[in-house]
Amino acid sequence: MAITPRVLAAGIDGTQQSTPALQHCPVGQYPITHFRRSDATMSEQGRDGGCQCGAVRYRISGEPLMSAICHCTMCRRASAAPVVAWAMFEQSQVAFDGTPKIYASSEDAQRGFCGTCGTQISFTAGFIPGLIDITVGSLDQPEAIAPQFHYWHDEHLTWAKFDDTLPRHPGFPPME
Template sequence: MLTGGCHCGSVRYETADAPFERALCHCELCRRTTGAPAVAWFTVRESALRLTGEPATYASSDHAVRTFCGRCGTQITFKDAAYGDRIDLTTASLDDPEAAPPVEQIWVRSRLPWMAAAHALPDDLDRRPTEA
């Protein structure tokens, strides 16, 4: 069972389906709708997904809708009408994101050039924002 939800807990989900796709997406739409340089997604059958709460929806294109928590803003799903009974969920919204790590990267032609070198950036594991 995979479970997850938004940051504030208003929207929750669960699925017994094993993900059949797990990817790190570099497309511009994912970047713009999340404010992140890439988004990790996993895909299950929509009919096997149980969503609770009242997620807000946003038509990010003429054929795709994204859901997110209207209270805290966490993006939860991506649904493309062209793909039938399948829905993508944001991997980082899982209670245990290690349960469905990406196994491939998609839309790599759109990848921000500095993302290719991100693994070489120094680690600062304990950094906290400084107070002004």
């Protein structure tokens, strides 16, 4: 059964930033049981991370529920980067030292970042209750969590090509 995103791939016209329905990032509207811990690439180390200036630090315990590269326009704008790699955890797995500043990137979604240096740290949303996505790029050892798939590939930049064979989902990945 395929998930129907609230909004199909939006036109890249620069106006969708203010569209409340664009809550599609990261993976939303999944039951927690959709993500099998055993699927996640992980290591026992490298789970600490933080922003560029060090004002916000975090420590993660346990394994990610999933990890993936998002090509959506919202992530792109928020990070001013071609793509964003996310790792999903239960909120209870993540302990912060320093409080991220929160920006409501849509009606139901919050992006956490360092108010001093601007590093994007987290994503939470009402449609993924109890879960938090952490930017893999803010990990001290980002190699420790490898992505499992790409999503919102319909919105990818044509010059942003990855030399991997991971699944590329046009929007959300299909429900298994």
